[in-house]
Amino acid sequence: MSVYVDMERCIACHACLVACKQRHAGVSNISLQIVEERAAAPQLCRQCERPACMAVCPSQALVQEDAVIAFHIEKCTGCELCLLACPFGVVWSDKLVHKCDLCSGDPACVATCPTQALLGTFQEAVVRIRSRAAKTLQRGLR
Amino acid sequence: MIEMISIDVNLCIGCPACIQACPHGLIVRLDEGASRTIRFSRCEVDCDICVKICPEKALSFTEKGGETEIVLPLQPCSSCGRFFATKPMLEKVRSCLPVELQKDSGGWSWLEACPSCRRGEEGLRAVREILSRRS
Numbered sequence: 001m002s003v004y005v006d007m008e009r010c011i012a013c014h015a016c017l018v019a020c021k022q023r024h025a026g027v028s029n030i031s032l033q034i035v036e037e038r039a040a041a042p043q044l045c046r047q048c049e050r051p052a053c054m055a056v057c058p059s060q061a062l063v064q065e066d067a068v069i070a071f072h073i074e075k076c077t078g079c080e081l082c083l084l085a086c087p088f089g090v091v092w093s094d095k096l097v098h099k100c101d102l103c104s105g106d107p108a109c110v111a112t113c114p115t116q117a118l119l120g121t122f123q124e125a126v127v128r129i130r131s132r133a134a135k136t137l138q139r140g141l142r
Numbered sequence: 143m144i145e146m147i148s149i150d151v152n153l154c155i156g157c158p159a160c161i162q163a164c165p166h167g168l169i170v171r172l173d174e175g176a177s178r179t180i181r182f183s184r185c186e187v188d189c190d191i192c193v194k195i196c197p198e199k200a201l202s203f204t205e206k207g208g209e210t211e212i213v214l215p216l217q218p219c220s221s222c223g224r225f226f227a228t229k230p231m232l233e234k235v236r237s238c239l240p241v242e243l244q245k246d247s248g249g250w251s252w253l254e255a256c257p258s259c260r261r262g263e264e265g266l267r268a269v270r271e272i273l274s275r276r277s
Contacts, residue, residue, distance in 0.1 A: 033265025089257030
């Protein structure tokens with residue numbers, strides 16, 4: 001499970017960041033990359049199948065639980081190796097390490113996104129992409 | 143009797159674990175130019191939090207000696223040039239990561255970019271197609 005991002009729909013309103021902050025005591029686990037002021041890409045943990053952050057953690061504070069890379073703060077030594085290991089740069093440290101925890105299965109960012117650019121399931125993401133591809137094809141045939 | 147900390151310079155990678163753990167703020171980090179200095183002041187009370195937390199087991203107690211410090215080289219970001227981590231930390235990450243990751247991403251070059259530039263690069267990659275349509 002992961003949060004899927006439809007970049008076509010993102011309007012860079014920052015609502016997902018605010019929702020994430022509200023859910024996580026003032027820290028956001030999402031970063032918004034605005035490119036050339038023409039497009040935006042929210043960046044957050046992808047819950048990798050082979051997580052680099054988990055591979056480097058010396059204290060097993062990061063563990064795979066079902067399809068989520070869970071973080072156990074009480075085991076964290078604060079060495080920050082996970083920050084350096086993440087190829088996408090989406091593990092943060094603000095004295096304490098934090099990353100997307102999918103809000104225990106009900107992501108606040110997905111619920112709040114006003115353009116439905118964030119999707120909570122792979123199924124929804126596939127349906128979105130296929131219907132868009134079909135519409136494009138239809139327009140092309142006319 | 144209050145003991146002093148001894149650092150094994152061959153083991154310490156310069157991560158912030160002990161600095162953040164010391165309840166009295168007696169371990170300080172100083173990043174200057176291309177090197178990081180971690181300075182251990184004389185302990186004020188008996189405690190072993192830093193020794194226990196060190197992920198590399200680089201710290202131990204000694205009865206002699208006073209303040210001590212270690213200097214480690216920093217890695218500049220390949221994209222923005224900011225010094226973002228010590229070289230031994232990145233070496234440690236490299237040694238722990240599975241080799242498949244190297245294959246997937248065309249070598250270890252991504253490891254030399256700071257997390258912020260990795261996000262920027264990934265964001266750009268993700269919207270490149272959209273940008274061409276919107277221009």
